[in-house]
Amino acid sequence: MTTTAHDSVELVDFDAVLAAYDPALGLEVHVELNTATKMFCGCPATFGGEPNSHVCPTCLGLPGAMPVVNGKAVESAIRIGLALNCEIAEWCRFARKNYFYPDMPKNFQTSQYDEPICFDGWMDVDVDGETFRVEIERAHMEEDTGKSTHVGGATGRIHGADHSLVDYNRAGIPLIEIVTRPILGAGEKAPAVARAYVAQLRDLIVALGVSEARMDQGNLRADVNLSLAPKGSGTLGTRTETKNVNSFRSVERAVRYEMQRHAAVLDAGRSILQETRHWHEDTGITTSGREKSDAEDYRYFPEPDLVPVAPSREWVEELRATLPENPTEKRARLQSEWGFSDLEMRDTVGAGALGLVEETIALGAAPQAARKWWLGELARRANDAGQELTALGVTPADVAAVQGLVDDGTLNDKLARQVFDGLFAGEGTPAEIVAARGLAIVSDDGALSAAVDEAIAANPDVADKIRDGKHAAAGALIGAVMKSMRGQADAGKVRELILAKLS
Ligand SMILES: [Zn+2]
Numbered sequence: 167m168t169t170t171a172h173d174s175v176e177l178v179d180f181d182a183v184l185a186a187y188d189p190a191l192g193l194e195v196h197v198e199l200n201t202a203t204k205m206f207c208g209c210p211a212t213f214g215g216e217p218n219s220h221v222c223p224t225c226l227g228l229p230g231a232m233p234v235v236n237g238k239a240v241e242s243a244i245r246i247g248l249a250l251n252c253e254i255a256e257w258c259r260f261a262r263k264n265y266f267y268p269d270m271p272k273n274f275q276t277s278q279y280d281e282p283i284c285f286d287g288w289m290d291v292d293v294d295g296e297t298f299r300v301e302i303e304r305a306h307m308e309e310d311t312g313k314s315t316h317v318g319g320a321t322g323r324i325h326g327a328d329h330s331l332v333d334y335n336r337a338g339i340p341l342i343e344i345v346t347r348p349i350l351g352a353g354e355k356a357p358a359v360a361r362a363y364v365a366q367l368r369d370l371i372v373a374l375g376v377s378e379a380r381m382d383q384g385n386l387r388a389d390v391n392l393s394l395a396p397k398g399s400g401t402l403g404t405r406t407e408t409k410n411v412n413s414f415r416s417v418e419r420a421v422r423y424e425m426q427r428h429a430a431v432l433d434a435g436r437s438i439l440q441e442t443r444h445w446h447e448d449t450g451i452t453t454s455g456r457e458k459s460d461a462e463d464y465r466y467f468p469e470p471d472l473v474p475v476a477p478s479r480e481w482v483e484e485l486r487a488t489l490p491e492n493p494t495e496k497r498a499r500l501q502s503e504w505g506f507s508d509l510e511m512r513d514t515v516g517a518g519a520l521g522l523v524e525e526t527i528a529l530g531a532a533p534q535a536a537r538k539w540w541l542g543e544l545a546r547r548a549n550d551a552g553q554e555l556t557a558l559g560v561t562p563a564d565v566a567a568v569q570g571l572v573d574d575g576t577l578n579d580k581l582a583r584q585v586f587d588g589l590f591a592g593e594g595t596p597a598e599i600v601a602a603r604g605l606a607i608v609s610d611d612g613a614l615s616a617a618v619d620e621a622i623a624a625n626p627d628v629a630d631k632i633r634d635g636k637h638a639a640a641g642a643l644i645g646a647v648m649k650s651m652r653g654q655a656d657a658g659k660v661r662e663l664i665l666a667k668l669s
Contacts, residue, residue: 178429180354180422183394187432189356189425190402191349192391193300193363193417197342197377198310198384199242204338205309206233206276206472211340213383217333225338227272233471235260239340240283240475241485242376243307246342247284248486249370250302257476258283260307260469269312269332277343279466282306283475289370290494291362294512298359301347312337342376348393348402356392356425361418364388365518366493368414372521373490381412382557388417390445392424394432403428404438408452411445413554414518420445423452447552500524504533517545519555525562531569539565543583547590560589567596580653581605608654614647617655618663621646632668640664 183189204211207224223231247254261279287302313336318328344367352359368386371379379386393405406428411420424443431438442455491499497520501511504527514520519540526536540555544565548555568585571577577585577600588599600606608614621643622629631639640661647660 175427175430175434177423177426178433180426183425183429184354186397187394187403187425187429188350188397188399189352189421190393190395190405191346191352191356191360191421192405193344193346193349193360194389194391194407195344195364195367196310196387196389197246197344197371197379198386199239199340199342200375200377200385201236201238201242201340203236203238205236205239205307205340206338207231209338213378213385215335217331217335220335221337225271226334233276233469235472235475236340239307240477242340242374243283243305243342244477244482244485245374245489246344246371246376247287247305248482249374249489250284250287250289250305250344252284252287252302252305254477254482255281255283255285255475256479257281257474259474260472261466262469263308264465265463267311268330269314269334269337271312271334271337275308275311276469276472277308278306283477289363289366291359291366292494292497292512292515293355293358293362295508296355298349298352298355298362300349300359300363303345303347305342305344308341308343310336310339310341348391357418357421360390360421361414362516364417365414365515368518369521370493373493373496380556381414381554384410384412387412389442390417390420390424392421392428393438394425394428403432404440406438406441406443406452408443408445409455412447413557415552415554416445416447419450420452423450427452504537506533506537510537513541517541517555519545522555522562522565526565526569529563529566531566532573535569535572536562536565539569543586547586558590559592560586564589564596571596571600575656576600576606578607578653578656581607606654607656608651614651614655614660614663617647617650618643618660618667620650622664622667629668632664637665 201211203209204225207222209220209222209225224233244254258278258281260276262274263277264274266273282304284305289300289302291298291300312332312334315331316322316324316327317331319326324330349359368379371377371386377385388411390408390411391405393403395401395403406424408420408424411417428438441457443452444455445452497511497515514523514537522540523536527533544555544558544560548558568582572579572582584603584605585596585599588603593599593602625643625646628639628642643664644657644660648655648657
């Protein structure tokens with residue numbers, strides 16, 4: 167355990183950090199694959215289930231149990247590697263990474279060490295119209311651990327807990343760990359580059375169909391490495407690794423926070439401890455975890471119970487042919503199809519909404535309408551809730567259905583927002599919510615006409631102005647009618663009716 171003395175530093179202003187230091191980023195992303203079974207046994211790899219119901223002698227590490235490699239997981243690993251422009255090893259092995267963790271029953275994790283299946287790749291990341299090439303050092307296969315629940319404490323952490331429960335359902339689920347080389351030269355954009363990399367990587371994983379890639383469910387977990395070096399020195403400083411940062415927004419915030427914290431420690435003449443740190447979503451800070459072991463402490467050695475993996479070149483080429491469209495080319499194609507400006511496209515990508523907007527459009531919504539809902543109303547609600555758009559519980563199908571009701575004149579935008587209220591409250595489909603809440607625009611011309619007459623009678627001065635040709639004054643009457651109709655009228659139609667009655 168390490169000292170927590172660094173946890174209470176006075177952060178350095180972000181601009182001051184940049185004036186004195188060059189940041190170096192590194193990202194390690196774990197992707198939980200969506201294979202039917204676990205990495206080395208036939209247990210179901212599905213999320214959840216009764217604790218310890220998806221287990222067998224192999225994933226419980228019982229003596230004598232023999233693992234077998236999941237072929238589908240190897241296929242997914244190769245496809246991820248190819249999509250990241252990696253070389254694919256002709257021959258590689260698994261290795262045992264030895265350490266004790268209560269939720270890891272074998273006391274070693276079956277991983278890959280010096281022979282990763284994918285290596286030397288890259289991905290181009292767009293940030294505000296600028297492209298950063300992120301080099302991928304490796305993407306290797308490994309297995310997930312189980313899950314501990316600490317009971318009785320206030321924080322859910324082990325400190326202060328009465329006892330702990332262990333669920334091994336997740337132990338042995340296939341993971342791909344994707345590791346970048348140090349990302350240098352991002353400067354002030356380092357936090358945004360980190361976020362954009364994870365967001366684009368997620369889009370890629372989703373397009374490949376190899377994982378649900380939901381950060382809120384832990385299918386995709388990012389560890390953020392950061393170090394600072396004196397500006398212009400061309401060296402690398404000591405890095406910290408912030409673990410399991412579980413949203414795009416948090417990735418950006420964690421990088422920014424660590425830059426400011428590192429600078430404070432360095433400015434005070436102290437040195438950065440090489441350690442893992444925990445990200446706290448609520449307070450937006452990191453705290454000290456454990457001192458980071460060097461690789462030799464894990465006593466890696468080749469796994470004797472598994473045969474090497476030797477994917478044939480023919481198979482690799484077959485898999486290459488299954489890759490989805492290159493994300494950069496795809497973005498350019500979609501932008502031109504949708505008629506989005508550069509700024510609209512950047513905002514859409516930056517909000518992590520590209521896939522959502524694409525799906526909504528595919529379900530029939532006009533491009534600008536799809537963009538408007540996801541980047542306006544829904545982004546605002548996600549931001550208020552501190553959530554990702556994908557975690558809101560509103561689907562592209564919901565948004566397309568709401569917009570369909572706007573298009574056919576059932577709803578106006580104001581009523582549509584009330585339908586979203588209903589969706590968040592779990593009141594059913596958009597059509598059900600419109601019916602249950604009585605939200606539809608009143609199409610009964612008699613009722614509308616009566617409301618207009620009432621508004622005219624109540625505002626004789628305004629009515630006179632309109633009769634004198636001052637049509638701009640109609641706004642006050644439209645407002646009165648909309649109010650009496652509880653917003654459930656088509657404002658354009660109300661205006662027409664007022665002008666017709668007063669001309
Ligand atoms: Zn099993």
